Amino acid sequence: MKEVLDDIERWRTSGHRVAIARVVGIEGSSPRDPGATMAVNDAGEVAGSVSGGCVEGAVVQEALAILAGEKQRGIVTFGYSDDEAFAVGLTCGGTIHLFVEPLDW
Amino acid sequence: MSRYDELRDALRAGEPLALATVVEGPNLGAKLLVRPDGQASGSLGDANLDRVVARDARGELEAGLTSTRHYGAHGEARERDVSVFIESFALPPRMIIFGAVDFTAALAKVAKVLGYRVTVCDARAVFATVLRFPMADEVVNDWPDRYLAKVGEELGPRDAICVLTHDHKFDVPAIAAAVKTGVGYLGAMGSRRTHEQRTQRLRDAGLTDAEIARVMSPIGLDIGARTPEETAVAVCAEVIALRTGRRAQSLRDTAGPIH
Numbered sequence: 474m475k476e477v478l479d480d481i482e483r484w485r486t487s488g489h490r491v492a493i494a495r496v497v498g499i500e501g502s503s504p505r506d507p508g509a510t511m512a513v514n515d516a517g518e519v520a521g522s523v524s525g526g527c528v529e530g531a532v533v534q535e536a537l538a539i540l541a542g543e544k545q546r547g548i549v550t551f552g553y554s555d556d557e558a559f560a561v562g563l564t565c566g567g568t569i570h571l572f573v574e575p576l577d578w
Numbered sequence: 579m580s581r582y583d584e585l586r587d588a589l590r591a592g593e594p595l596a597l598a599t600v601v602e603g604p605n606l607g608a609k610l611l612v613r614p615d616g617q618a619s620g621s622l623g624d625a626n627l628d629r630v631v632a633r634d635a636r637g638e639l640e641a642g643l644t645s646t647r648h649y650g651a652h653g654e655a656r657e658r659d660v661s662v663f664i665e666s667f668a669l670p671p672r673m674i675i676f677g678a679v680d681f682t683a684a685l686a687k688v689a690k691v692l693g694y695r696v697t698v699c700d701a702r703a704v705f706a707t708v709l710r711f712p713m714a715d716e717v718v719n720d721w722p723d724r725y726l727a728k729v730g731e732e733l734g735p736r737d738a739i740c741v742l743t744h745d746h747k748f749d750v751p752a753i754a755a756a757v758k759t760g761v762g763y764l765g766a767m768g769s770r771r772t773h774e775q776r777t778q779r780l781r782d783a784g785l786t787d788a789e790i791a792r793v794m795s796p797i798g799l800d801i802g803a804r805t806p807e808e809t810a811v812a813v814c815a816e817v818i819a820l821r822t823g824r825r826a827q828s829l830r831d832t833a834g835p836i837h
Contacts, residue, residue, distance in 0.1 A: 497663040508644040546607050572601040578581045
């Protein structure tokens with residue numbers, strides 16, 4: 474969270490709305506621990522990361538959908554299995570649970 | 579002030595606190611901020627749940643842990659109506675380096691990269707200066723044992739002490755004081771010969787075998803480090819390996835999960 478504070482501050486000062494995604498659970502091998510945070514503004518700008526770059530693109534889509542009011546806050550899970558080689562997932566074989574929400578608190 | 583503003587201000591001021599968020603169940607997204615003394619602001623939507631989560635968050639914060647916990651709607655244990663993500667923003671772990679030598683600057687730099695709050699302590703005021711160790715959070719002119727008498731009680735399993743003086747006059751009292759603390763890592767620099775002599779002196783000073791066994795000496799992993807910078811990597815790698823309980827080998831030569 475600390476590493477994204479400055480970006481969030483800058484975005485909010487210039488009138489952007491912000492969503493944050495935090496790793497709240499992991500199973501198996503996963504590059505970032507619970508607490509890893511990524512912030513996304515309504516222009517699609519990004520700060521921080523929640524994996525080794527594997528799922529960030531999908532998280533941006535999720536965050537933008539929430540900011541657009543198309544989705545509610547909640548848990549999003551990304552995993553990977555051998556028969557889903559082209560689905561969005563972690564190449565390291567783990568599963569991560571993210572809580573994605575608007576910064577409205 | 580919003581919960582986020584309070585969190586941001588605390589993080590910027592370096593104050594420890596925990597943020598609890600309902601991530602599944604009723605009142606999704608509700609927040610509770612918990613301070614180390616148990617004081618809380620915000621609510622997860624139920625007074626009993628708030629009380630139980632504040633208690634748990636305080637424990638997580640003390641241990642520097644972050645995890646998702648499950649409760650009944652009113653905070654009951656062994657129920658799963660509500661999932662609460664408790665994120666600890668603990669103070670950074672400390673590394674105290676005794677001895678203001680060339681290796682100290684390199685070790686302080688690498689330790690900073692790893693997120694440690696670094697203190698350099700040496701009794702010799704000429705050597706222990708902020709100018710020589712600008713990367714350290716704190717430079718202290720004091721005898722190691724006297725310094726530990728002041729701060730030793732605050733140190734815990736996340737903290738590390740590295741004795742780099744390799745001069746028995748400083749080493750022995752420093753190590754003797756360090757083994758009385760609860761640090762998770764205690765290492766002492768020196769050649770194999772220095773190590774043998776020092777171990778004998780520590781024994782003469784009354785340290786038990788168990789206390790002597792706590793000292794990682796000679797300090798660092800066996801990676802053939804020569805320069806101060808390489809040595810700093812070898813020491814920090816050993817600090818990590820000791821914390822995670824791994825026998826440090828090359829990943830190529832081991833099996834099992836990487837993290």
